[in-house]
Amino acid sequence: MSRKLFRLPLVFASCLMVVVGLGWMAGCGGTRPASVTSSVGLEGPELAHAKRLYAKMVMEHQLHRDRKTLEIAGNLLDYHSRFQRNDEVLDMAIDSADRLGEISRARRFVTELLTLFPESPLFDKALQRGANLAATAGDTLAAAHFLVRYHDRDPVKSTSPDGTPHADIFLEHLVPVKLAQLMSLEPDSRLWTYMGFLRVRELLKRGEFGEAERVVDSLEVVGLEDHWTVLARELLEDPQSVGARPWLASQQPEKFNQIGLLSPLTEKYALLGNAFVDAALMALDAANQEMGTQFELKVEDTAGDPVTAALAARRLCSEEGSIAVLGALMSAPTAAAALVNDIYGVPMVSPTATNDNLWKLGPGIFQTNMAGLFEVRLLAQLAVTVLLKERFAILYPDNPEGRRDAEVFAFEVEALGGQVVARASYLDQGTDFKDPILSLREYRPEVIFTPATVDQMVMLGPQLDFYKSGSMILGLSNLNSDRLIERAGSVLERSLLPSDLAMFQPRWTSEFNSKWVETNYPREATPLALKAYQATRMLLDTIQQSGATNRAQLTAALGSRLASREFNAEGLDSFGQSVRMFDSGEIIHFPAELFAEAWVFESALADSLGGMEEGDFPEEVEPGLR
Numbered sequence: 001m002s003r004k005l006f007r008l009p010l011v012f013a014s015c016l017m018v019v020v021g022l023g024w025m026a027g028c029g030g031t032r033p034a035s036v037t038s039s040v041g042l043e044g045p046e047l048a049h050a051k052r053l054y055a056k057m058v059m060e061h062q063l064h065r066d067r068k069t070l071e072i073a074g075n076l077l078d079y080h081s082r083f084q085r086n087d088e089v090l091d092m093a094i095d096s097a098d099r100l101g102e103i104s105r106a107r108r109f110v111t112e113l114l115t116l117f118p119e120s121p122l123f124d125k126a127l128q129r130g131a132n133l134a135a136t137a138g139d140t141l142a143a144a145h146f147l148v149r150y151h152d153r154d155p156v157k158s159t160s161p162d163g164t165p166h167a168d169i170f171l172e173h174l175v176p177v178k179l180a181q182l183m184s185l186e187p188d189s190r191l192w193t194y195m196g197f198l199r200v201r202e203l204l205k206r207g208e209f210g211e212a213e214r215v216v217d218s219l220e221v222v223g224l225e226d227h228w229t230v231l232a233r234e235l236l237e238d239p240q241s242v243g244a245r246p247w248l249a250s251q252q253p254e255k256f257n258q259i260g261l262l263s264p265l266t267e268k269y270a271l272l273g274n275a276f277v278d279a280a281l282m283a284l285d286a287a288n289q290e291m292g293t294q295f296e297l298k299v300e301d302t303a304g305d306p307v308t309a310a311l312a313a314r315r316l317c318s319e320e321g322s323i324a325v326l327g328a329l330m331s332a333p334t335a336a337a338a339l340v341n342d343i344y345g346v347p348m349v350s351p352t353a354t355n356d357n358l359w360k361l362g363p364g365i366f367q368t369n370m371a372g373l374f375e376v377r378l379l380a381q382l383a384v385t386v387l388l389k390e391r392f393a394i395l396y397p398d399n400p401e402g403r404r405d406a407e408v409f410a411f412e413v414e415a416l417g418g419q420v421v422a423r424a425s426y427l428d429q430g431t432d433f434k435d436p437i438l439s440l441r442e443y444r445p446e447v448i449f450t451p452a453t454v455d456q457m458v459m460l461g462p463q464l465d466f467y468k469s470g471s472m473i474l475g476l477s478n479l480n481s482d483r484l485i486e487r488a489g490s491v492l493e494r495s496l497l498p499s500d501l502a503m504f505q506p507r508w509t510s511e512f513n514s515k516w517v518e519t520n521y522p523r524e525a526t527p528l529a530l531k532a533y534q535a536t537r538m539l540l541d542t543i544q545q546s547g548a549t550n551r552a553q554l555t556a557a558l559g560s561r562l563a564s565r566e567f568n569a570e571g572l573d574s575f576g577q578s579v580r581m582f583d584s585g586e587i588i589h590f591p592a593e594l595f596a597e598a599w600v601f602e603s604a605l606a607d608s609l610g611g612m613e614e615g616d617f618p619e620e621v622e623p624g625l626r
Contacts, residue, residue: 101400260316262327309333351535380412393445
């Protein structure tokens with residue numbers, strides 16, 4: 001049975017009983033069938049070769065050479081399927097695929113481990129990893145199912161002190177039909193009546209009283225005196241209490257001067273997480289001293305794990321009464337925590353998570369690192385509709401974020417009628433950009449978009465000039481850098497980038513640079529720490545300037561300040577406020593007024609085409625305008 005069950009259209013619960021007993025986790029497209037794994041291990045030369053491959057894989061994995069790790073894993077799994085340590089091979093493969101940002105591949109490895117090695121001591125870890133990866137992919141149903149299975153294996157470890165199961169983090173967000181699906185797949189689960197209670201609650205919210213009563217009746221058949229069955233019956237008899245959550249600890253009063261902070265202080269991301277916290281504390285001290293305030297931070301450890309992050313967020317929101325939450329470094333733990341914050345109506349600010357869809361988790365979820373959809377869409381719209389450019393090239397770092405930015409930019413440009421004529425990548429730590437620049441130059445693009453870091457652009461900018469790319473350069477807001485102006489500003493003349501000044505005052509960056517001791521931390525920690533510092537300063541400044549004394553007021557204030565989740569230009573002033581340009585050794589406001597005529601023309605053309613049907617376009621209109 002394929003794991004594609006997660007993405008099948010929803011059907012009635014009675015139909016779903018067909019798959020009961022077949023096992024949600026059993027099988028997956030591209031996964032080896034269980035029959036290939038024999039109970040008899042390898043022997044002789046084949047065993048010796050497998051051991052050598054395994055030792056090599058361990059070394060590559062420890063050195064974070066993840067492509068090589070996955071290559072060796074493929075050899076072991078394909079050609080030595082009876083090797084008795086292949087559960088460990090799959091565990092390392094999951095880790096490497098996750099680090100590379102290849103979430104779908106990592107999930108397939110999880111499924112393979114669970115299918116082929118049900119007795120492995122790594123089985124419980126794989127269930128937890130499966131939940132984390134599913135949450136990262138936005139597959140809440142799968143994440144919930146992994147944690148339901150984990151709960152049934154160890155209810156004590158999987159239950160919070162207040163009596164709620166850890167799986168509640170995801171179960172809370174399932175609609176009734178998905179809860180019914182999960183109940184059908186796990187009819188013997190210890191959480192079966194709890195899922196039924198949640199289903200009743202959601203049905204009552206939707207006014208489906210008859211169906212809610214039928215669910216309660218089915219629960220009472222299983223366990224009339226069960227705690228969750230009793231609560232479900234009470235909800236049915238008093239629907240007005242459906243919004244209450246009596247099984248949670250009572251929520252503490254909101255503390256308008258306390259910010260919750262989520263960060264991995266233990267496990268493999270501890271060094272980065274501690275740097276993140278140190279920067280936030282440094283910003284807190286600076287803000288309190290400058291504004292005469294007494295703000296405080298309440299720090300919680302996420303261990304880099306989405307479930308741990310969600311539980312920590314619950315403590316901050318419910319038990320601690322934090323007015324806002326900052327964190328949680330990486331996208332998966334941040335997404336899990338954001339779901340909890342949304343339940344409690346607590347605004348959350350993410351300075352570092354790169355998932356562009358986080359804001360969709362709730363009206364109080366904000367991202368201060370503007371990279372991704374907002375900036376890319378802004379640049380694409382500017383170049384096509386205002387500057388009237390047609391031919392684009394993309395030069396990007398070969399890492400998950402660089403590849404994502406390249407894909408988003410290409411999609412946006414082509415949706416607006418432009419053409420991406422060439423793409424080229426460069427090594428993330430590379431210094432020689434000659435070959436990719438020359439490969440793009442052959443196509444004579446008018447514009448080159450490059451989502452480079454400051455360090456990369458310090459070297460890339462002069463080489464673009466030396467090899468005479470002849471194109472306008474577009475970059476992201478991280479290039480608002482004094483160091484870049486000093487080192488490469490003269491060769492980036494007329495390059496365009498989004499502004500970072502709308503959210504952060506330039507002096508905050510200078511403060512950070514003057515106080516931060518870079519040698520105390522790993523090299524990659526400093527950019528993350530800067531974002532934590534800026535976001536903390538911005539959040540405290542927003543509280544102070546707005547006078548917010550509760551979560552709702554702060555959510556409104558942050559919404560006003562950080563409303564640029566998606567860019568929809570209402571006129572040239574939108575670009576003048578949002579875009580900057582390198583000019584004579586400085587970064588200045590984009591001179592939008594020089595392009596007024598082009599903007600008027602494009603707007604008039606869009607209006608004239610707006611009411612047409614698909615077949616109404618005149619012959620002379622380019623396909624890209626349709």
